[in-house]
Amino acid sequence: MVPSEFSSPAPVDRWSDPLDFEAVRHARVLPLDVVQAKGNGHAGTAVSLTPALYVLFQEYLRHDPAQPDWAGRDRFVLSAGHTSLSLYLQHYLSGYGLELDDLKKARALGSLTPGHPEWGHTPGVETTTGPLGQGVGNAVGLAMAARRTHALLQPDTDPEEGLFRYRTWCVAGDGCLSEGVSQEASSLAGTLGLDGLILIWDDNRISIEGDTAIAFTEDVAGRYRSYGWEVVEIDDAEDPAAIRAGYDAALAVTGRPVFVRLRTRIGHPMPTVGGTAGAHSGAPGEAEVAATKVALGLDPEQHFVMPQDALDHARRVRERGARAREQWQEQYDAWRAADREHALLHDLMRERDVTPQARELLAALRATPQAKATRVASGAVLNEIAPELPWLWGGSADLAETNNVAIAGVRSFTPTEYDGDEWPGGPDGTLVHFGIREHAMGAILNGIALSGYSHPFGATFFVFSDYMRPSVRLAALMGLPVTYVWTHDSVAVGEDGPTHQPVEHLWAHRAIPGLDVVRPADWVETVDAWTRALTSDRPTALVLSRQGVPVVGDAVPADQGARRGAYVLADTDGTADAIIIATGSEVGLAMQAREALAAEGLAVRVVSAPCLEWFEEQDLAYRESVLPRSITARVSVEAGTATGWYRYVGTNGEIVSVEEFGASGAGDLVLAERGITLDAVVGAVHRTLATVREDPKEETAR
Template sequence: MAPTENTSPTGWRDPLDLEAVRHARVLPLDVVQAKGNGHAGTAVSLTPALYVLFQEYLRHDPAHPDWEGRDRFVLSAGHTSLSLYLQHYLSGYGLELDDLKKARALGSLTPGHPEWGHTPGVETTTGPLGQGVGNAVGLAMSARRVHALLEPETTPDEGLFRYRTWCVAGDGCLSEGVSQEASSLAGTLGLDGLILVWDDNRISIEGDTAIAFTEDVVARYRAYGWAIVEIEDAEDPDAIRAGFDAAVAVTGQPVFVRLRTRIGHPMPTVGGTAGAHSGAPGDAEVAATKEALGLDPEQFFAMPAEALAHARRVRERGAAAREDWQTRYDAWRSADPERAALHDRMRERDVTPAAREKLSALRAEPQKVATRIASGAVLNTVAAELPWLWGGSADLAETNNVVISGARSFTPTDYAGDEWPGGPDGSLVHFGIREHAMGAVLNGIALAGYSHPFGATFFVFSDYMRPSVRLAALMGLPVTYVWTHDSVGVGEDGPTHQPVEHLWSHRAIPGLDVVRPADWTETVDAWTRILTADRPTALVLSRQGVPVVSADVPAGEGAHRGAYVLADADATPDLIIVATGSEVGLAMQARDLLTAEGIGVRVVSAPCLEWFEEQDLAYRESVLPRAIAARVSVEAGTGTGWHRYVGTHGEIVSVEEFGASGAGDLVLAERGITVDAVVAAARRSLDATRPEQNPLSEGTNR
């Protein structure tokens, strides 16, 4: 929406704009004072700038918050959620005064931090500072790529799918490393259409940011390759418009807007101090602020009906913009049915029949290789069929096996490198050594709605990504993490590069599927299911080669179910061995030795416990019958959660200390991941469940 000419001596287009802003900016004070907790100060001081943005610059239709042609707005400083809720209230997204009064209350539409999928119009879940900056970068990357794939002949300004991404961040966001990594990447990519507004109020919870945050932030962003716009007065609508005009005029670069504010302005005593950041300001301060704005201090939660109706006229402008977009979109579909079909496939993340056939053919030709190599084979097999599947690595693409033969890299149009040819339509992203930002960017790409992105690194470095992974799980985003070098079997790089506690620490995240396939076949099966996932998946892969153990398992009956019977005894088993990943091969070897002793052994491969827990009780009981108490789990990581599956008399073969530098097979043996260790554990479990060996059993066969 184009800005409208200023017709008011106050800088507002209409006196009713001033009325709306005056009343709106004290609503956070009323909310927080009534509740006794919350963050009001930033919402108070940002109201003029955000009102100008939502009323005059942001392309949106509040009646259709999911309209495909809308601009995206990300509130990285999620603690000031009232800033966003206010604009949604004024714009007519469905929030009313009662919703503002219920802010931070259980079940309300106005939770303490914005939540995607919960409140209409919220583009992403924010709160952990800086994450929203990474999300915004991902949203902007998606806009560039979708435009390049669907409208390559159209300029960005005329593109149907080339929205702008606006992001508001505070001092805390820009202090966090994730925002710095993401901003560096955005500058390198020259992400035009991305506008980051820095609420420069120089206050954090501990007071003046000068105690810990003193660099020249503008110079830093200039060094990243961003265009710079500075707005010195966040109270002046004309200055705000001039800054936003300059920002939207920039091409070829992301834009960093420094917006100078006084937190809590015009609060006379608390404003400009850490006291404005959070907590109830006090009745006297609220009253004095209302008086400073010329409002009645005895009125609470007030908004003149005429001013609200005037603000909600943005719905009319939004509806007109959406209808114009729809007309152009319909014409585009008619003129270019091939790209329209591609658009539909990307929106639906359609796994084509051709892709499924290729996966079946790949599955039928198993190889004795590392599962990271099997994963790479899957990507190379289906990538051309699935343009919505794209991503990359934190500078480890070839080692993580996410390089797709013949695929172009996602680069600026004028990138001149020969090693990685590409352009804005590329499918291989070079995130650089930025795992933290990679996680947040992947979330933004997924939130855009056209993609199932993947990001790769060594499993041990997944810790750098954890906040983003947790948010992906919280939002239920289709993101896949390709985490290779999955155990102490990494070998010579030593304990700094050998994950030990990581499997169970990630299994502890609700909504994240952790998949550790045993071989080629399980890896293909895992990817086949992952491609239709509607939540995040961690695909944890081996560095070392592994034997093929599941080639004879029919498709759909193995890894797809999370855990399954890979090999069984001739009669009722005496013992169950449960294993994952490279240790399934060890379990099979142990079975052979125990079977030779006359012990009936069932081997259960359990590549994904989350998928297994989704199965019905009858299936889970058929795999792990309660009547069979002698059990062993074997996995090259800590045994933290295996007690649930092996029970009181079960044994856990695991790695309970850090690794060491040496050949991978020797380190595994040094840390007790051997066939002999599994056999010994099996004998201990069998002894514990035999009545004659267990005085507590009282003759009962446990």
């Protein structure tokens, strides 16, 4: 179907009630009024999606606008976040608290209607979207969480009757489905047979550069069939009967996710700009807006109009939502009374806290350290606490055993019909097999965290964290409790060579606001890092070694060690001549350098700094006690680039770092080849001391 053949807007008799017709035709020109008045924004998709979304929010979506966070609601994800007006329109019509003035303020600083939907900012927004395809991954994560939460809390109840088996609806555009992250996530969803997940594709065949045929020509519906999805076709997004038939068909599907191909004409019924790239963004022009209103039978001289009776009618959806919530609440209360054991588990999952039993296990692990790789220490933590914390679940991008997240004795999160011997499991499984899909894993983890019942973790090699960086950034932007287990943390990876040896990654991730990057030195610091990460309300990246490391922090009390970000690991009797600051596997090297320098009569303090973000949260007095301004002879040691260490060593300091890519060879030899050696650290201390003696008044940047 080509744009010129697209049907006209449905006449009044095609709608269930004349007031639905009035609400839709007035609503769909509001985005045009908004964008024309502001001179910028995205109106076209919001105009053409209005009928389909109105039917969804009014008749199919289980939601209560008066209680946007109601646990029993369906989830709606707008993956095509640039068309945020599509969502704000439905929230306005449904009575979420947005009014016409909020629509007029779209994209304005401080408004409730920012340019892309933001979780935690606008009531009813389930996730922050905008980077295309991310919402698809979030939706997959939300659907996975719904399946697992039901399996844990109501294992003997039919999923269709479960209190926690919400449906996840997601709207994506051509851009979302072009991005690789959506393809990765959709492939996994098909493998898992994620019923309850409905992805609506706004098939308008237009992107910013014009007709998508210039770059996007595959059989998208066929691709989704190959993933294992059921495909439903809605050929006319203007026909409410066709829309309902498509939604009904989607709801009838069991055992697999549903892909709904919704054929639209972007900006329809805009007469000139509609169906072209010009409808995607920017002001369409007063003449085009007026002509569109005429096509809809509206007064072209009126702007920002919504008849009160039509708005009141649309907001009756709140009555439907209230009834659904009240019925759910009655069932929920009865369930709590009848099943105290699972009700207690429910409360623990909502809190996502560390239980007293888990704290005891963590304390016991900390008290019995081993000289092992920090990835091994991390694995020991997961093996101990996972059975105690059912809300802690996740997996790896096909590296579970190497990343040490393969927890002994737990079930895998697999389709019910999966019967493999190696990874037995089911919908209640703890270990997720993401496949080689780092980017989808990151987006899915965000969706799982947004479900409200989980603290997810995801693992891969640190060098491949680049593949998931956009999802990590969004986790930090939203402040989600996600833990990343990134192992093989430096050129010490060894024989796999520079393609697998992270160099710039530590500072690249430290540059993300709201992400805590933790590179523990030993077993003790790893346990401490996990302990803090489990109670964090923002994402934590655990950057862990492949090679074994000595135990260095066993004499430091838990409340004075890694959880403070940086701390004095080894001190002097009097004032130190110099300070060595180190992270991860280089802390042991710093301790060796301290001993060598002591033999020369020099007093050196060693500071272990596993997490600079946590250190910067400490008060000034504590930070001064660890890194006194009076001691300007400082050396940092880390097997990565020097990028941000100047803040901590100052103008007199020296940085022992890796400033080029790695090499293929044994890990210890590659470290030496790239300058991470005892001699390098000792030499750096001598040079910084010489600088201080030449310029004793020079102070550090801190």
